[in-house]
Amino acid sequence: MEQIILTGDRPTGKLHLGHFVGSLKNRLELQNLGKYEMYIMIADTQALTDNFGNIQKVRDNILEVALDYLSFGLDPNKTTIFIQSMVPELTEISMYYMNLVTVSRLSRNPTVKEEIKQKNFEKSIPVGFFTYPISQASDITAFDANLVPVGEDQLPMIEQTREIVRSFNNLYGENTLVEPKAMLPENKTCLRLPGIDGKAKMSKSLGNCIYLSDTSEEVERKVKMMYTDPDHIKVEDPGKVEGNMVFTYLDALCNDSHFEKHLPSYKNLDELKAHYTKGGLGDMVIKKFLIKVINELLTPIREKRNELAKNPDLVYEILRQGSERARNKAHKTLIRIKNAMGINYYDEK
Numbered sequence: 001m002e003q004i005i006l007t008g009d010r011p012t013g014k015l016h017l018g019h020f021v022g023s024l025k026n027r028l029e030l031q032n033l034g035k036y037e038m039y040i041m042i043a044d045t046q047a048l049t050d051n052f053g054n055i056q057k058v059r060d061n062i063l064e065v066a067l068d069y070l071s072f073g074l075d076p077n078k079t080t081i082f083i084q085s086m087v088p089e090l091t092e093i094s095m096y097y098m099n100l101v102t103v104s105r106l107s108r109n110p111t112v113k114e115e116i117k118q119k120n121f122e123k124s125i126p127v128g129f130f131t132y133p134i135s136q137a138s139d140i141t142a143f144d145a146n147l148v149p150v151g152e153d154q155l156p157m158i159e160q161t162r163e164i165v166r167s168f169n170n171l172y173g174e175n176t177l178v179e180p181k182a183m184l185p186e187n188k189t190c191l192r193l194p195g196i197d198g199k200a201k202m203s204k205s206l207g208n209c210i211y212l213s214d215t216s217e218e219v220e221r222k223v224k225m226m227y228t229d230p231d232h233i234k235v236e237d238p239g240k241v242e243g244n245m246v247f248t249y250l251d252a253l254c255n256d257s258h259f260e261k262h263l264p265s266y267k268n269l270d271e272l273k274a275h276y277t278k279g280g281l282g283d284m285v286i287k288k289f290l291i292k293v294i295n296e297l298l299t300p301i302r303e304k305r306n307e308l309a310k311n312p313d314l315v316y317e318i319l320r321q322g323s324e325r326a327r328n329k330a331h332k333t334l335i336r337i338k339n340a341m342g343i344n345y346y347d348e349k
Helices: 017-033 055-072 089-100 103-108 110-118 132-142 152-172 216-224 245-253 256-262 269-278 283-308 312-341
Strands: 004-009 037-042 079-083 147-149 181-183
Touching: 004 017, 004 132, 017 037, 017 055, 017 147, 017 245, 037 055, 037 312, 055 079, 055 283, 055 312, 079 312, 089 132, 089 152, 089 312, 103 110, 110 132, 110 152, 132 152, 132 312, 152 181, 152 312, 216 283, 245 269, 245 283, 256 283, 269 283
Parallel strands: 004 037, 004 147, 037 079, 147 181
Antiparallel strands: none
């Protein structure tokens, strides 16, 4: 069976380093392997479930996310990049799936529970937000995706989709829908990159992000603010690597070549960690090194993004064409679903 990948992001802000290590880097590698049919969705409908009072925010960030995708290297000739709301078949498929999931099952979804708490929806949960795992199942199955690259916090969502697929196939016919599997980043640090403050994951809403579009000056300012070891007061003091955000980011982002170029007194990260743990290495040394590592990674992305931003019409045309291709694919799945359910009234002989 052909390997099909579906992934995407909510357009609630520019993409950041958490996306870089958690999804974008992996997407680019998968795209360039040339072995997969790949769909990347700008999930505006999903973003509206908790931004329904600020539609302009979602609208504006569709372009920002598209710019981040293209400047990172995602190629519309190899990957279908589309806008969720421009594929109305996804909404219809969601309606059919709603009959296969109970309210109590949605309530037990750990990702939903955590996000309800984070967004202060405990007393009044919008139905659209509460049911977005069903919408996500529609997104995945509409493209027959059997692989979904996610962070570990999204694993309960994939399991919810798998349950819906099994329920549908048991009711309406085996093999009607494809049961997907999660693809986790190989680098464990990338499963959930914390924010620069050391709290939770890097999140736009928490204001603890380093964005792909940040200038070199912004990167420097944010890294210098980064949480390290509060007990490492003097240079000669032994330092802790665990929970130290600078080393967490270095684990996720640097390799031996970065040391050769930017910190040649050390061969690799293990040597740097050993010196810091022993004592005699100041926080500013490791922060300056991290600044250079991040800026080396982001400079080509920034430059390409600035060029693309001069021609937004081209970006929107790429999204229009991608959405058209995505809709054609989803429409075929919708017809298959309706045939299996027996609600293809006008097509019946």
